[in-house]
Amino acid sequence: MGNLLNSKVAVLLAAYEGCNWIEEQVNSILIQKNVDVTLYISVDQSTDGTERWVDQLAATEPNVVVLQHGLTFGGAGRNFFRLIRDVNLSRYDYISFADQDDIWDEFKLSAAITELHGKSVDAYSSNVLAFWPDGKTQLIVKSQPQMKYDFFFEAAGPGCTYVFTKQLACHLKQFVIENWTDIQNVALHDWFFYAFARANGYKWFIDERYFMSYRQHQNNQVGVNSGFNALRKRSAQVFNGSWLGQIQLIASILRLDKSDFVKSWRNFGFFGSLGLAAQAFQCRRRVRDKLTFMFFFTLISLRFNK
Structure with missing residues (x-):
């Protein structure tokens, strides 16, 4: 793709009991600069009105698509696998992932796409700035040099920093569909996505910069490990x-x-x-x-x- 300006990006957001934070997260996605974003939301069956909130959002935002409600996934991993399976990724130049409770810098996606294009790589992730309700912040560094076997044992940083090319995303989608039953037992989608990419020879770049504030609270399924x-x-x-x-x-x-x-x-x-x-x-x-x-x-x- 020659012109990076206004690249079409599908952002896949997995939500569960998210009403306390999802509005701020979604707003930071919809104001992304220099990209054409479509936000897909899948809600693990919730009791706090998350489904109602995202339905009202989609009724007024034409670039927000809500997947069918009523499914129970029991974790973010299965929810993201559902998004990979059910969204038509071939319509987009790049695919990204989002949690329900973070805050994105307005240049998060365009910065990632610039690196993907400039470095001729297939996947991007980055460091993040963790923050807590009491105002504490901490830079979470994931950009150490990649090792020969690291993908067997860890992710490439938080999955909400991942951005994939269409080629990688569509290959991953096909693999997820073909191995759907076994993949339901994978606990951490971000670890699996990194392992899939590295195992299949895709090139991955981990940015030492950060473009996302990574919210920490007692309901995080996976948070800062320190x-x-x-x-x-x-x-x-x-x-x-x-x-x-x-x-x-x-x-x-x-x-x-x-x-x-x-x-x-x-x-x-x-x-x-x-x-x-x-x-x-x-x-x-x-x-x-x-x-x-x-x-x-x-x-x-x-x-x-x-």
């Missing part, structure tokens, strides 16, 4: 098997479970876990996460060696 409580939660997910199970599931869905790398650790036995610990610096981006990864998988290997 501090002791985050470490404790992450440790529980490792040792109760949920995180390890998601790693295995994503590798299997993407047909990577027969690759030499995955075969070396897919059952997380003594040698497999020790091997992952040894490769920690290729498996995560942030140095602190590399060291934590090494520590966790060393512990897991010792458990299997008893």
